[in-house]
Amino acid sequence: MTNTDIFQANLPARAILVGHFSTVGDVEVLRQTEQRLQALGMAYDVTPYTDARLSVDPSWLDRFTLNPARYTHLIVICGPFTPAMAVQHDTIFARFQHCVHIGVNLTMVESLDRFNPFEVLLERDSDRTVRADLSFRETSPSVPVVGICLAGPQREYAGRHRGDLAAAKLRRLIERSGVAFIELDTSVPVETNRFGLSNAAQFEAILGRLDAMLTTRLHGMVLALKNGIPTIAIDPVSGGDKVTRQAGKLGWTEVFDPDLVSDEDLSAALTRCLSKAGRAKACLVKDAAILSLADFDTEFEAALQVPAQPELRAHLIPKAGKVLEWRKRFKAWKRRRRAKTSH
Numbered sequence: 585m586t587n588t589d590i591f592q593a594n595l596p597a598r599a600i601l602v603g604h605f606s607t608v609g610d611v612e613v614l615r616q617t618e619q620r621l622q623a624l625g626m627a628y629d630v631t632p633y634t635d636a637r638l639s640v641d642p643s644w645l646d647r648f649t650l651n652p653a654r655y656t657h658l659i660v661i662c663g664p665f666t667p668a669m670a671v672q673h674d675t676i677f678a679r680f681q682h683c684v685h686i687g688v689n690l691t692m693v694e695s696l697d698r699f700n701p702f703e704v705l706l707e708r709d710s711d712r713t714v715r716a717d718l719s720f721r722e723t724s725p726s727v728p729v730v731g732i733c734l735a736g737p738q739r740e741y742a743g744r745h746r747g748d749l750a751a752a753k754l755r756r757l758i759e760r761s762g763v764a765f766i767e768l769d770t771s772v773p774v775e776t777n778r779f780g781l782s783n784a785a786q787f788e789a790i791l792g793r794l795d796a797m798l799t800t801r802l803h804g805m806v807l808a809l810k811n812g813i814p815t816i817a818i819d820p821v822s823g824g825d826k827v828t829r830q831a832g833k834l835g836w837t838e839v840f841d842p843d844l845v846s847d848e849d850l851s852a853a854l855t856r857c858l859s860k861a862g863r864a865k866a867c868l869v870k871d872a873a874i875l876s877l878a879d880f881d882t883e884f885e886a887a888l889q890v891p892a893q894p895e896l897r898a899h900l901i902p903k904a905g906k907v908l909e910w911r912k913r914f915k916a917w918k919r920r921r922r923a924k925t926s927h
Contacts, residue, residue: 597888598654599628600683602647602676603661605637607770608784609803610662612719613689617661620884626657633673640773647675648919657888658683660702662718664740664826665690667699670900677701678901684892688884689718691826693740701897704887706880709829716833716873717806718880724785731790731797731813732758733768733804741821746842750800750818753842757798757816757850766790770803796857802827809836812867814857816850818842833876834869 599621605611614630621628631647638644658680665687670677687702692710708715734751758765767779768790774782781787788811791797797808797815805817805827817839819827824841831839838853856862 595654595656597626597656599626599657599659599888600650600655600680601628601630601659601661602633602673604634604663605630605632605640605644605661606663606772606776607801607803608772608781608787609717609719609770609807611640611772612722612724612784613662613717616718616721617659617688617884620881623881624885624888626888628659629655631676633676636776637773639775650679652679652682655680655683656892657686659686659688660690662689662708663691664693664738666693666740667900670701671902674901677897681894681897681900682892684888684890685897686884686887686890689715701900703890703893703896704883706883706887709826709833714829714833715880716876717802717830718877719803719806720810720870720873721877721880722784724788726785726789731768731794731799731804731808732765733770733797733799733801735801735804735820738820741825744822744825745820746822747800747820750820750842753845753847753850754798754800754816754818756847757854760847760851761854763795763854765798766794768804770801770807796854796862800827802830805836805839806830806834809834809866809869810873812863812870814838814862814866816840816853816857818845834873836866836869 601614601617603610603614605614618628630644631650632638632644635646638646685702687705687707689708692707695711707713708717732754735747737747738745768787769778769781770787771777772782774780788807791808791811791813794813797804797813799805799815800818800820805815808815815836815838817827817831819825819839819841822841822843828839838857840849
């Protein structure tokens with residue numbers, strides 16, 4: 585079935601929601617997107633980029649089982665987005681080019697003049713605009729539960745990544761200040777979470793019992809501030825990137841460059857965060873962030889009405905060379921073999 589055939593078939597609108605879905609923050613943004621589609625009466629399915637995330641939610645579908653002809657919209661949700669990612673996940677982006685592409689809560693690493701394959705982009709941050717992270721709108725239930733949260737390697741930023749330096753400075757701050765601390769991890773599913781947390785409700789229940797959060801993760805900062813917890817954030821990218829931009833959008837000033845911040849700077853920041861004024865300031869962030877997202881529903885609904893422009897993606901996936909083509913065939917053979925073995 586060609587692109588033209590798909591649109592001439594007058595198929596009912598149906599969206600496929602894709603993303604890493606590798607942190608509780610990603611899943612919260614996914615839930616917000618699902619709620620909007622449910623409210624608008626549009627059918628949808630969810631598929632993560634990798635099989636490893638399928639255990640997060642039993643309703644999510646294996647991307648290899650999807651029939652692209654069923655779908656009219658492709659909604660890419662959360663996290664950094666680059667041309668290399670489109671190539672890496674060609675099982676999605678090469679097969680769904682006919683769909684209207686909508687980007688939701690993405691960090692666009694490249695300039696939009698150079699890379700924007702979306703008919704509609706409702707980004708979290710780019711060189712065009714910055715929005716509050718959409719997870720501010722998600723309300724998590726209270727869970728009975730009996731703050732350092734660090735990002736892992738982020739290859740998208742190559743030589744600019746300073747995660748190890750930022751982590752070392754935060755750990756020195758803990759040692760110097762004498763505070764008690766809890767190690768936290770936003771990763772899902774539970775098998776990948778170093779401390780056994782499986783969902784946002786558990787993560788936020790712990791956050792709500794903290795006096796301050798120390799983090800290099802965007803969602804470590806966002807979810808802490810969402811719960812009114814003062815946060816010291818060191819952007820793990822030299823020169824500042826998505827953490828710094830999000831803090832600027834939220835009006836939160838306790839964010840630092842890993843190459844520039846001193847131990848004395850961090851000690852002073854911790855003093856401010858542990859004060860009554862620091863707590864009061866953090867408590868104001870959530871309402872302001874949600875208010876700033878007031879137009880999102882209208883923008884999202886309008887995005888669903890935009891016609892597809894496949895030419896935006898005509899050259900997104902380069903033709904595979906012989907070596908890459910043989911690798912893909914070998915992987916497909918292994919998948920078929922595993923499927924037969926499992927039966």
